[in-house]
Amino acid sequence: MQNSFADFEDAPHAFAPIVAAARVAPVFRTSEKVVNYGKPKGRTMTKTQDDYAYAIGDAPFSREEMIAALDEFAELYEKRPIKDNHGGMLSPHMFPLWFATRRLKPKAVVESGVFKGQSTWLIEQAAPEAKIYCIDPELDRVEYRSERAMYLSEDFSRHDWTDLPAEDTLLFFDDHQNAYDRLKAAAWFGFKKIIFEDNYPLGQGNCYSIKHALSKADPQFAELAKTFKPEHNVAWWKRLLGLDKHVPSYEPTVEPETDAKYLRRNLAVYYEFPPVVKLDRNRWGDPWNESYPTPAPLLEGTPDGARKIYEEEAASYTWMAYIELR
Numbered sequence: 670m671q672n673s674f675a676d677f678e679d680a681p682h683a684f685a686p687i688v689a690a691a692r693v694a695p696v697f698r699t700s701e702k703v704v705n706y707g708k709p710k711g712r713t714m715t716k717t718q719d720d721y722a723y724a725i726g727d728a729p730f731s732r733e734e735m736i737a738a739l740d741e742f743a744e745l746y747e748k749r750p751i752k753d754n755h756g757g758m759l760s761p762h763m764f765p766l767w768f769a770t771r772r773l774k775p776k777a778v779v780e781s782g783v784f785k786g787q788s789t790w791l792i793e794q795a796a797p798e799a800k801i802y803c804i805d806p807e808l809d810r811v812e813y814r815s816e817r818a819m820y821l822s823e824d825f826s827r828h829d830w831t832d833l834p835a836e837d838t839l840l841f842f843d844d845h846q847n848a849y850d851r852l853k854a855a856a857w858f859g860f861k862k863i864i865f866e867d868n869y870p871l872g873q874g875n876c877y878s879i880k881h882a883l884s885k886a887d888p889q890f891a892e893l894a895k896t897f898k899p900e901h902n903v904a905w906w907k908r909l910l911g912l913d914k915h916v917p918s919y920e921p922t923v924e925p926e927t928d929a930k931y932l933r934r935n936l937a938v939y940y941e942f943p944p945v946v947k948l949d950r951n952r953w954g955d956p957w958n959e960s961y962p963t964p965a966p967l968l969e970g971t972p973d974g975a976r977k978i979y980e981e982e983a984a985s986y987t988w989m990a991y992i993e994l995r
């Protein structure tokens with residue numbers, strides 16, 4: 670990669686507004702594979718199967734490899750620089766980010782949504798050779814600063830990324846923005862590999878997620894989508910009252926069916942990381958019913974020893990997803 674940090678400082682914010690991203694020509698492919706996690710292939714979902722999740726294509730990770738890495742991660746996580754990271758990432762997100770980054774070996778990582786810097790530290794551990802670009806409009810909150818990272822306060826869509834090795838760069842979004850728009854921008858810049866931390870299910874979350882887009886267009890969820898009212902969502906009210914300035918939109922970009930169609934056309938891989946441990950209830954205190962399609966957990970029962978952390982922080986699970994664009 671030729672890009673240096675100095676290049677970045679000098680780079681004009683050459684890319685025009687994200688509107689340009691809408692012009693991305695979709696790649697037409699007919700082969701698409703949608704499978705169920707934890708279910709024999711080909712078995713269709715019914716509303717009583719609560720471990721269903723969407724998947725497109727083959728992710729370069731297996732459950733067995735993830736399970737085998739749990740102890741190593743727990744040991745590393747002990748050394749995290751920020752002990753109280755509530756409001757940011759905990760082990761349900763930190764583990765899959767570390768696992769995937771290590772596996773993908775990116776030459777560069779762009780992290781959007783830094784908060785105190787815990788995930789930056791993790792990216793450093795998982796990709797010791799990678800250049801790191803950290804974006805957050807509120808960089809004064811950063812407690813852990815990486816010497817290997819460049820810190821940027823302008824939005825991801827407003828940088829010149831042309832010198833980055835697009836195919837060898839991992840984008841990590843934990844910024845509560847419209848994920849569908851983020852994908853379009855990523856495609857426009859030529860990036861392929863993307864992780865979304867906040868991939869909330871229908872009716873939850875404070876930003877339009879890829880899971881929202883896929884669920885809204887699914888006949889299995891038609892009923893749920895119809896009864897979903899944004900005003901039942903706390904985030905919607907916060908936004909209305911101006912209490913959450915980070916909330917951009919909960920609305921579909923076009924129509925749910927259209928968004929889902931374009932996702933299926935443009936995604937080679939969509940993979941929801943499974944929870945390590947599943948508590949009786951999810952982060953909103955709801956039972957794991959048909960409203961919350963979720964992959965089966967990596968661990969059954971009550972973990973002990975170093976693995977206890979996975980149970981202690983399990984409530985913060987967010988259906989984090991790995992995506993590869995065609």
Ligand SMILES: C[S@@+](CC[C@H](N)C(=O)[O-])C[C@H]1O[C@@H](n2cnc3c(N)ncnc32)[C@H](O)[C@@H]1O
Nearest residue numbers: 757758781782783784787788804805807843844
């Ligand atoms: C949940 S926190 C990120 C947590 C962090 N990844 C960690 O390791 O704990 C979300 C962050 O997104 C930031 N944010 C809001 N709008 C953003 C934007 N347009 N681009 C990048 N970051 C943004 C917020 O300032 C906040 O720090």
